Amino acid sequence: NAGVTQTPKFRILKIGQSMTLQCTQDMNHNYMYWYRQDPGMGLKLIYYSVGAGITDKGEVPNGYNVSRSTTEDFPLRLELAAPSQTSVYFCASSQTPGTEAFFGQGTRLTVV
């Protein structure tokens, strides 16, 4: 059982480049989330989705976009990378409110 899978695990981007962080889950969860974790800090919510075709902004959405065309996949797009986006990105999913969220292994992104 793979759970939540993120790719890539590591990436270095130059300022102004774009990339997509991939996230897929095989648990048929409706709820999916993207968080970022800066060094020594807790996680902050970027975007979330409550089902295919439905997405909404979290606490720190600027500079990011998402889509949710299927239940399984929830990619995060960075259009114009900036040094402030250097962080570790975690994708998570949960079945219903009140249940635990399962996290992927994270993508460590450095923008230089």
Added chain:
Amino acid sequence: ELKVEQNPLFLSMQEGKNYTIYCNYSTTSDRLYWYRQDPGKSLESLFVLLSNGAVKQEGRLMASLDTKARLSTLHITAAVHDLSATYFCAGSTGTASKLTFGTGTRLQVTL
């Protein structure tokens, strides 16, 4: 807006000792979660607390929730080195279970 604060931020303790991590939150939170994170790793769910007075235990860890005081605690009993990690609490509001995290407590258990 929900805000979550943890203390202490760093905790160094000897094996065999007991200690408590505190998690305060600012407004009504539907649920309270505890997660563990090892260095460079993902987050592992420890507990989900759903109601006032909820208490859950797993091994040497016990979590409780007091919604009137807006306080959750994570109690560590007879610490062992394997418990060294960063522990996060998180609250959530609304139907989408969006999590608001505290800044974490880095626990170091020394031999």
